[in-house]
Amino acid sequence: MNIQLLANVIGHEKGKKILINAFQNNKLSHSYILSGPKGIGKYLLAVEFSKTLLNNKSRQASPDLMVIQSTTENKKHSSININEIQELESFLRFTSANNSYRIGIVDGVEYMNYSAANALLKILEEPGNKTIIF
Incomplete structure (x- = not known):
């Protein structure tokens, strides 16, 4: 693994170490929660x-990476809805363009509505091969 790309990330030493060790030992999980202040x-x-x-x-965007981001800072309203999570589910079902991983990043899970959260849990319960969700 080209660890130099992770040099752009300042801090998160424990998180980087966990991810790199999991990759090097061929033990990547299908999902990771990265938590902390905004x-x-x-x-x-x-x-x-x-x-x-x-x-x-x-x-350039990778055909094997899909990012869902919240668009609001207003914590009273959800901005990630079930349609976006269903798109992620469909995306993750396809095989990789490079016979590699399919990766989904959900940035701002705290802004998901109830239906979107349930849909994401369903994806996490039955992940596809070589699928990783952050």
Whole structure:
């Protein structure tokens, strides 16, 4: 694994170590929760690790990576709905373009509505082969 790509992520040493060790020992889990205060780089860690797994050094989007992000800062309203999670589910069912991983990143799970959260739990219960969700 090209660990240099993770050099862009400042801090998160424990998280980086866990992810790198899991990869090197061929024991990657199908899902990871990156928690902590807003703005500390959890999303960046997920993106950079995903790019490393997918061997994508460019800034171009990878056909094997799907990102769902909340669009609101208003905690009273959900901005990630069930349709977005269902799109993620469909995306993860396809095989990889490079016979690699299919990776989904849900940034802002606290903004999911009830139906979206249940749909995500269903995906987590039955992950596909070589599927990783952050």
